Amino acid sequence: MRLSNYVSYIMISIAWLLLELFIAQYSDAAFLGLLINVASTVTVSYRPAYHKYLFIVNTAVLTYVGFTIPNSLTLAYSIILATSVVIYLLLTEMLEASAIALSLFLIYLSYVIERLLSKTPIINLLSSLVKDSGLNTSLFIIVFTWYFSLFIASVIIVLLIIILDKKIL
C-alpha cells in the first residue's frame, strides 16, 4: 500500500518531534531542530510537493544536533535517525523494498566479515600505528573494519553478478 508523500512526511515528522523533545534535555541545539521541524510541518501542509527538500533540511539539522549530544546517547540516536531516513524513503517509494530486504542479509554478511577482521593480528598493528597520530583508536578501527568488510562483500556480489551474467548467456 502506497501512502501519499504528505502522510509519509507527517509520520516521520512526528517521530522526529518526539526524538527532539527527548534530546532537548541534553542539548540546546535540539530546540533549533524542534523549531525547524514545526515550521516544515506547517509548510508541507500547504505545499506537499516540497516534502523532499524539507526532509533534507530537517535531516541536516538533526545531524548537526547529533554532534552536540552526549556519547551515551550517540549509538541509539544514530540508529533512530538512520532508520527514520530509510523508512521515509521506503514510504515515498524512493527505495525498492525488495532491495532493502536483501540488503539486510548483506549487512549481516558484512557484520560477520567485520567480526572476523577485528580479531586478526593486523588490527592490533594498525591500532598501535594510529595511537600516536592523535585520532581516537577505537573509532578509527571501527571505521576501518567496516569499510574493509563492505569492500569484501561488494567484491563477492560483483563476482556473483559476473558469473550469473556469463552462465545465463
Next chain:
Amino acid sequence: MIRITPSDRLLVMYLVFSGITYIGLLMNNQFGVYFGLILFIVFTAYVLSWYLLMTITILHTQLLFSQDRVELVVGESSAIGIRLTSKIPLHPIIRLTLVCSPHVLIGTQRIRINGGEDIIRLVSRWVGVARIIGGIIALEEPLSLLMIQAMLHSNGVSIIIRPRSTRETRGESGTGGYTELGVSIEGRLGDLRSLIEYDYEKPASVIHWLTSARINELMMISRGDYGSCPTFIMNTSSRALVPRNGERPIDESLQVIYDSLYQCAEVKVVLVGRNYMEERVVSRGMIPFLEYSVRTRVIGSVGANNLVVNIPNYFLRYVEHGDLLDVAYIRSSLDDEPTIEDIKKAMNLVGTRNGVVLLGINLSPGVDNTGEPHETE
C-alpha cells in the same frame, strides 16, 4: 549484455556520508562516526542488492510480441502487442527502445516487466521488409543512483511494407502514369494468345472466370511474353538506398513498378549496379522482398564504416551479423553507380527497346559519384 552506469548523485551521497564519518573521526565525536558509518553501510548494501536483483531479473526477462508478422502500406501506422516476462517476480518499470530496421519509426516506451501486454505503435516510412530483432531496455534506480541497460533478443517480427496504391489517387489508367519517373518507349498489355489450364503458381488475376464457369475447370489467359508489359531496368547502387529528406530513390522506383502491376500480373526487372546485373520476374506481392534483396546485397558489400545502426556500440558485439544487416542502413553513397557499359549490357539482356523503363539511372555522360540527384529518367 548488461551495462551499468552510476550517476553523479551516487558519488555525492558517498562523499556526504564519508564526510560525516571523517568529521566525526577528526573531532573525536562518536555520533559523526556512527551515523556516517550506518548510512554508508545501509546505502552500500542497498545499492548492491538493487544491482543484483535487477541484473537477475533482466537476465531472466524475455521480450515477446503478440504477432510475428505485420503488413503495412508505406506511410501508414499499425499497433503491435508487446510483453516483458521474467521468472523473477519483480515488477520494475523500464524504458524500452525496440531495435528495428530504419523503415519503421517506433518511439521509446515505458513498460513494466511482468505487467501484462502493452501496445506499441509502428509508423512505416519506406518500402521493403523490415525486422524488429529485439530491444534495448534501460532501468533506473528510483533515487537515480544507478542505471542498468541491457539488450534483449527476441524471435523477431517481420514487417512487410508495400507501396501505396496510387491508381485511385492519380486517376490514370492504361500505362499507369509512370512516365513521370521512368523513361518509357512503349508499353501495353501482352497479346492474348490462348486459354490454357490454370497454373496454380500464377496469380489468381490471370484466371478467365467466364470460360472457367462454362467448362467447370479453371482456365487462365496465356498472353504474349513480357515484351508487351514494360520491362524495368532499375539502379541498385548504394545511391538508391541513401535517404534524402527522409525519402529514398529506390522507393520511388518500386512505386513505379508496383503501379505497372495493375495491368500486368508480372513484370521483368533487371537490377543493375557497377559490374552487377540480375534479372528478376516480379509480381505485386514480391515488391517488398525485392527491396530486401537489393538492400542486403548492397549493405553486405560495404564496410562497417559506411553503415549506421541504431544500437549503442556497447551492444553491437552481441548482435549476429545477419540481424545487423537487417537493421543497418547506409550513411553515404559509394562509387558503385552503373556505368554506360553496364546499362548497355542490361539493354542487350532485355533484347528490345520496346517497353523498357529506366529507373533511377543517370544517362548523362560519365557517372556522378557525388550521389546528387539528377533527373531520374
